[in-house]
Amino acid sequence: MIPALLKENLAQRIADAATNREAAVDVMKELQHHYGWLTDEALGEASVLLGLSSLQVEELATFYEMIYRRPVGRHVVHVCDSISCWAVGGDTLLKSLAQLLGIAPGSTTADGMITLLPCSCLGNCGEAPCMMIGEKQYGRLTPEAGAQIMSALRDDPPAGSTKKPPLV
Numbered sequence: 001m002i003p004a005l006l007k008e009n010l011a012q013r014i015a016d017a018a019t020n021r022e023a024a025v026d027v028m029k030e031l032q033h034h035y036g037w038l039t040d041e042a043l044g045e046a047s048v049l050l051g052l053s054s055l056q057v058e059e060l061a062t063f064y065e066m067i068y069r070r071p072v073g074r075h076v077v078h079v080c081d082s083i084s085c086w087a088v089g090g091d092t093l094l095k096s097l098a099q100l101l102g103i104a105p106g107s108t109t110a111d112g113m114i115t116l117l118p119c120s121c122l123g124n125c126g127e128a129p130c131m132m133i134g135e136k137q138y139g140r141l142t143p144e145a146g147a148q149i150m151s152a153l154r155d156d157p158p159a160g161s162t163k164k165p166p167l168v
């Protein structure tokens with residue numbers, strides 16, 4: 001159950017939106033931030049707050065790639081696999097990151113630190129090949145640059161941990 005303050009905040013955002021549907025992604029992102037992913041409980045809360053059916057919220061949630069209906073790692077790495085990135089090495093980048101992390105695309109490292117997800121165009125085609133982590137975009141990536149970014153993510157251990165987890 002979300003805290004009363006967050007609930008009030010979301011209710012206000014919905015009230016300020018032109019339609020409840022317009023606020024849906026914003027609400028789902030905030031609930032995802034609270035729970036770590038959009039759990040069934042979160043989806044139900046979004047449904048009540050937005051005045052939409054669970055099915056309507058589920059449809060919206062599964063449409064947006066940045067909404068996660070399954071548990072994800074501490075960092076979610078979205079690697080663009082659309083045409084502009086694919087044409088200049090996006091596929092090589094994704095494969096190199098998967099190999100480095102020891103996971104298949106779509107999976108999470110055993111330590112729960114990194115989830116690797118292929119995604120559609122990030123709207124940054126001029127900087128292809130691209131990826132996005134959180135709100136930050138990375139462009140003109142090589143496998144080497146990607147490896148450096150993964151190393152920096154590894155240096156950001158889970159709260160309460162002082163141990164640097166291995167990459168694989």
Ligand code: FES
Pocket residue numbers: 080081082083084085086120121122123124125126128129130
């Ligand atoms: S095709 Fe990759 S950002 Fe557009």
